[in-house]
Amino acid sequence: QVQLVESGGGRVQAGGSLRLSCAASGSTSSINTMRWYRQTPGKQRALVAAISESGTTTYTDSVKGRFTIYRADAKNTVLQMNALQPEDTAVYYCNALLGDWRNFWGQGTQVTVSS
Numbered sequence: 001q002v003q004l005v006e007s008g009g010g011r012v013q014a015g016g017s018l019r020l021s022c023a024a025s026g027s028t029s030s031i032n033t034m035r036w037y038r039q040t041p042g043k044q045r046a047l048v049a050a051i052s053e054s055g056t057t058t059y060t061d062s063v064k065g066r067f068t069i070y071r072a073d074a075k076n077t078v079l080q081m082n083a084l085q086p087e088d089t090a091v092y093y094c095n096a097l098l099g100d101w102r103n104f105w106g107q108g109t110q111v112t113v114s115s
Contacts, residue, residue: 002026002104004094009109012084016113020079021072022094022106033097034077036069038090038111045093049079062087084113 008020024031035050049069050058057069068080077094094106 002028002031002096002098004096004104004106006092006094006106006109009092009111011112011114014085014113014115016084017080017082018084018111020081020092020094020109020111022077022079024075024077024096027098028075030098030100031096032099034069034071035095035097036077036079037093037095038088039093039108040090048092051077081111084111086113086115089113 003025005023006020008018010018012018022034033050033052036048037045038048039045048060048063049067051069051071059067066081066083070078072078081088089112091108091110093108096104
C-alpha cells in the first residue's frame, strides 16, 4: 500500500506560479512512476506530467515549457507550475504507479487561476 498526500494548491492570477507537492508513505520502494493528473467538472481525469524511476519525464502538450515535475527526494514529488493560465484551473491529483501495475491516488488539491 502507498499513501499519497498533496499540498500546495490555491488561487493565483494568470501568469503566476504554484508548486504542488506529493508526499508518499508506505511501500514507497515499490513505486515505479509518479504522475500528476488534473480534473475539471464533467471531464475525465487527464494526465499532466509523469516521472519514471529513472527520472524520465513526460508532459501533456498544453503544459510543456511551463510545468516541471521532479523528485525532491525519495518520497516527495513536486509539480512546479509557472505561467499559469485560467484553463489550468482544476483539481490536481498525485498518482503512484507500482511495479505490479497497482495505482494509488491522493485526495486532490484545488488549483484556481483567475484572469
